[in-house]
Structure formats: structure tokens, C-alpha cells
Amino acid sequence: MAKKTTRQTVEKTARSTEERLLDTAELMFSKYGYSGVSLRMISEAASANSAAIHYYFRSKQGLLRAVMARRCDGLNAERMAMLDECEREAVDGIPDIAKVVTAFVAPVVRLGKTPGEKAFKEFYGFTAFDPNPEVREIVKEFFDPFARRFVDMISRARPDLSREELFFRLSLIYGTLGYVRANPPRLREVLGDDLSFADGEKCLHFVIPALVAGMAFPPVGPMDGGD
Numbered sequence: 001m002a003k004k005t006t007r008q009t010v011e012k013t014a015r016s017t018e019e020r021l022l023d024t025a026e027l028m029f030s031k032y033g034y035s036g037v038s039l040r041m042i043s044e045a046a047s048a049n050s051a052a053i054h055y056y057f058r059s060k061q062g063l064l065r066a067v068m069a070r071r072c073d074g075l076n077a078e079r080m081a082m083l084d085e086c087e088r089e090a091v092d093g094i095p096d097i098a099k100v101v102t103a104f105v106a107p108v109v110r111l112g113k114t115p116g117e118k119a120f121k122e123f124y125g126f127t128a129f130d131p132n133p134e135v136r137e138i139v140k141e142f143f144d145p146f147a148r149r150f151v152d153m154i155s156r157a158r159p160d161l162s163r164e165e166l167f168f169r170l171s172l173i174y175g176t177l178g179y180v181r182a183n184p185p186r187l188r189e190v191l192g193d194d195l196s197f198a199d200g201e202k203c204l205h206f207v208i209p210a211l212v213a214g215m216a217f218p219p220v221g222p223m224d225g226g227d
Contacts, residue, residue: 018056020046026067026116030123034064034135061134065141071111071120072142078107079146086153097157098212104150105177105208110200125181128174160219173211180207 024046028037039060043050057063082103086095111121127139155166180197188195197203 017046017048017052021048021053021056021063022067022070023116025063026123027119029064029067030119030126033123033126034060034130035132039063061138064134064138067120067123068138068142071117071124075107075111076142076146079103080149082107083146083149083153090156093156095153095157097154097215098208100150100153100157101173101211101215102204102208104173105211106204108177109180109197109203109207112198112200121181122183125178125183128178128181154215158215162219162222164222165219169215169217172214176207176211 021042025037025042028042028045039053040050042063043053046052053060053063057066083100086099086103089096089099108121108124111124112118127135130136130139151166151170154170155161158166161169180203183197
């Protein structure tokens, strides 16, 4: 019995240390960015042995991958399921723009019900603009499959848009989602601190119609002199 109890205690302590490192890294990445935090800073803030990160995650990038996997596996599954529904409801192979845009935006905007989700949501917002090659590699690993499918469905919904025009319109969706995720203070400084992206449902209520309208707008065509 004593051996079993000891083994259970060791396993519980190991899980606790690993989870504590993940929670701490998630919070620190959201505050300082991936490049602004060292492994030593994370281990000290988590009250963990300096070798613990290497034991559990092997490297800083491995820690980032674990932080992303903990939130993104479920997030991506939800988004893919929503695109599956868009496929089933497509008319003559053309999916509904509003539902495709909602599949891209809504699951992410709804994150934030817990402090951990809130921290991850803000950090996830910064990853879209992070030039660090380690971050870029992880972002592609987790999000490229969904992103490619999303872009393909938007392209099918708007076959009348040129590749160039599609690029600029999609940049508005990506940019909006990045801004909402990161939740920077600039707009609140201008319009007032009573405004926030914290209420996900309210955010979706106002943002989704604007993004859909942008995607549904008739083609503007090339600039004068363009091909």
C-alpha cells in the first residue's frame, strides 16, 4: 500500500509541476511575448526546478507547442466541425459566407471564460504578428490545415473575386480577429475604458455582420491601369 501511495504521490506531483509550468508559461507569454520570456524566468515564476522544463518539454519551443496544444486541439476540432456543417449545407457546392466566417471567428472570440483561456487568447493574438521563426513554425503547425480549408471555402463562396481582391478582404478578417484576441488598449484610450472585447457574444454580435458584409461586397475590380 505504501508503494502504491508513493507512486501516486509522485505521479500527482509530476502532473502538478507540468501543469504549473504550462499555466505560468501561458500567462507570461501573454504578458511579454514568446521572445520576451526566458526559460529561467518561467521556471522561477512556477517555483519549479530549472531542469523541469527540459524534462517535460525538452526546449522552449517544446513548451510553446504544449501550451498551444492544450488549447488549440479542442479549438481546431470545433472550427473544423463548423466547416463540416457548412459543407453539408452548401448549395451547389457554394457554402454560406456568414457561416464560414463565423466558423473562423466565433470559437476564438468565445475564449476567455477562465483566466487561462483569457491569457491564451491574448497570447494567441500576438502570435499572428510574431516574427520569431520558432513561433511561426508552431503557428503553421497548428493552424495551417484549418486556414487552408477556410480560405478554400471562402474562395468557393466568392468565385467572382480575383485572387488579389480575396487576399485583401481576408486580411481584414485576419486582422480583426488578431486585434480582438490581443485586446490592445489603444481603442479604449480613445473611446473609453467602458468598452471591451471581453464579452465574446457582444463582440460577435457587432463584428460578424461587418466582416460578412465586407466579404459579400461586390468586386471592386483592379485599380486603374491594372490587368
